[in-house]
Amino acid sequence: MKRGMFDMDEVTGRSLDWSLFRRFLGLVVPYRRSAAGAMLLLPLSTAARLVQPYLVKIAIDEHIVPAQLAGLEWIVALFLFTVFGESLLGFGQAYLAQGVGQRIMADLRKNGFSRLLRLPVSFFDRHPSGRLVTRLSGDVENVGELFGSGVAAAFGELFSLVFIVGLMWWLNPELTLVAFTLIPLLLLILWLFRRSMRGAMRQVRSRVADLNGYLAERLAGIHEVQLFGQEQRTLEEFGDLQERYRQSSFRAIHWDAFLFSALETLSALAIAGILWRGGSGVLAGTATFGTLVAFIEYVQRFFAPLRKLSAQYSLLQSSNASLERLFQLLDEPPEETGNPLPGGGKGALRLEQVSFSYDGRTPVLKNIDLSIEPGQTVALVGDTGSGKTTIGRLLLRFYQPGSGRILLDGDDLAGLDPELVRQRIGWVAQDPFLFAGTVRNNLDPRRFHNDQELFKLIKRSGCSTVVERLGGLQGRIEERGKNLSAGERQLLCLVRALVQQPAIIVFDEATSRLDAGTEALVKAEMDQARKGRSALIIAHRLRSVSTADRIHVLHHGCIRESGSHDQLLAENGLYARLWRLQDLANGSEEL
Numbered sequence: 001m002k003r004g005m006f007d008m009d010e011v012t013g014r015s016l017d018w019s020l021f022r023r024f025l026g027l028v029v030p031y032r033r034s035a036a037g038a039m040l041l042l043p044l045s046t047a048a049r050l051v052q053p054y055l056v057k058i059a060i061d062e063h064i065v066p067a068q069l070a071g072l073e074w075i076v077a078l079f080l081f082t083v084f085g086e087s088l089l090g091f092g093q094a095y096l097a098q099g100v101g102q103r104i105m106a107d108l109r110k111n112g113f114s115r116l117l118r119l120p121v122s123f124f125d126r127h128p129s130g131r132l133v134t135r136l137s138g139d140v141e142n143v144g145e146l147f148g149s150g151v152a153a154a155f156g157e158l159f160s161l162v163f164i165v166g167l168m169w170w171l172n173p174e175l176t177l178v179a180f181t182l183i184p185l186l187l188l189i190l191w192l193f194r195r196s197m198r199g200a201m202r203q204v205r206s207r208v209a210d211l212n213g214y215l216a217e218r219l220a221g222i223h224e225v226q227l228f229g230q231e232q233r234t235l236e237e238f239g240d241l242q243e244r245y246r247q248s249s250f251r252a253i254h255w256d257a258f259l260f261s262a263l264e265t266l267s268a269l270a271i272a273g274i275l276w277r278g279g280s281g282v283l284a285g286t287a288t289f290g291t292l293v294a295f296i297e298y299v300q301r302f303f304a305p306l307r308k309l310s311a312q313y314s315l316l317q318s319s320n321a322s323l324e325r326l327f328q329l330l331d332e333p334p335e336e337t338g339n340p341l342p343g344g345g346k347g348a349l350r351l352e353q354v355s356f357s358y359d360g361r362t363p364v365l366k367n368i369d370l371s372i373e374p375g376q377t378v379a380l381v382g383d384t385g386s387g388k389t390t391i392g393r394l395l396l397r398f399y400q401p402g403s404g405r406i407l408l409d410g411d412d413l414a415g416l417d418p419e420l421v422r423q424r425i426g427w428v429a430q431d432p433f434l435f436a437g438t439v440r441n442n443l444d445p446r447r448f449h450n451d452q453e454l455f456k457l458i459k460r461s462g463c464s465t466v467v468e469r470l471g472g473l474q475g476r477i478e479e480r481g482k483n484l485s486a487g488e489r490q491l492l493c494l495v496r497a498l499v500q501q502p503a504i505i506v507f508d509e510a511t512s513r514l515d516a517g518t519e520a521l522v523k524a525e526m527d528q529a530r531k532g533r534s535a536l537i538i539a540h541r542l543r544s545v546s547t548a549d550r551i552h553v554l555h556h557g558c559i560r561e562s563g564s565h566d567q568l569l570a571e572n573g574l575y576a577r578l579w580r581l582q583d584l585a586n587g588s589e590e591l
């Protein structure tokens, strides 16, 4: 698959970043007691583990070699005690550390989702939903592991290393130097690994996000995939993404394997050095046999944490990229809240010289002047892509105009609380969306009415048959309203818009998908809904707006003509031409 065919997730993540890490520690603060407990148990369990080879040395040097069996049972008992102690302490440590990790995950998921819900719609234009799902699932998991399996464990391993080197030096400095002559080589290998692993982990995260994004998009459009026989092509594209993901994972595994075998080799070389120098030392009487055995054991235990540290390093790298992505999300500025709306608005709207572009480059609306007086019905017509829906979105404050201003009952929309604006302006969308859940939760999400009032409104809006078929207010609507026809969905969305008793109602192609019979029904309900409030009707079919008080004809983002139906026909301009075209087509065809 070509790069760019499906937007690649930005490859983020610097090397281990302390500012990110400090911020991560802030997530641990609420659980500091458990975290401190986990950190405290770590050195204790490590000490219990590392004292074991020393006990073996004593057993050999003081009891077995000199054939002094008295007291050996105490050494064995102590040995067993440290083994059980290590298990118990290790269990307690893992329990506390993993608990902290799980709580951090829950917090991040909740905070991330809560931020997503408050982000402006323009954010979702830039970020495919599949990628956002990856952030709240995969990235959160990674960060959660950072404490349990990452930080706490790394702290333990580092403690082990220092403890081992200290003990070895205390037992025999010369043998310690022999064991660690390969340290420069070890550092070189670790540096190489660290550099390569960082790039590999970033790529893995980025490619898994691509894969998830693609999956989410294709599953959402499964009807179109099947309709256009795209199963094979989709499979191939998925296969390509999957292959890219596999390759990057493989690269990461390859580096992991490299480090594992390099450390194994170094460990074996160090043991060989100890056998050679230590063996001659035992024969010359400068070292004891017990020290030799303990050294071999300690060298193995020195390289084991390094292997673990390298695994933790991969984890830290991938968590770093995940942390960066999650913090980016948490730092996204939420939609501005603005001032509360003064009460008693009558539903007057005014657009003054409004211009707008989605991407900051291509103008979609240019210097729009338009007003709706209280109780008036204004219509927007124009060809596909001329910017009608965009005007509706600006009215609902989903986007802010690039220049110019919009006044709602005299107040600049830019300074008003969007939630309250959306309560005052009802919206019946072109492609209405219903959530999986009860009829009640869908129709009256803000709980404006009790059941009786709601049912009255449903009846008045002519959709009581639909609601009864679904099983009443507690009846179930499936995901995206797929157990309903387009007309039924449109009718329910009309009720949903009316429930909040808006001063202004916007119909965006509300009847475009309906058959003649249902269209007449919805149209009648729309006429009913317009009574006593201002309305903006966005439509292709001129017949459906001919009775509007004022009609604006939009062309390439500019208002080309304005007036009543009769005035526009008399002007004999674009509107009149479109009207004749639609009339020719029996008034039933779209533009």
Ligand SMILES: Nc1ncnc2c1ncn2[C@@H]1O[C@H](COP(=O)(O)OP(=O)(O)OP(=O)(O)O)[C@@H](O)[C@H]1O
Residues within 6 Å of the ligand: 125, 358, 359, 364, 382, 383, 384, 385, 386, 387, 388, 389, 390, 391
């Ligand atoms: N989210 C978006 N991001 C970028 N461009 C967009 C977005 N939504 C719409 N556009 C572009 O803005 C222009 C106006 O779109 P808009 O939906 O307002 O047209 P419309 O007049 O309502 O069309 P239609 O009658 O087909 O619904 C189009 O060129 C469209 O491609």
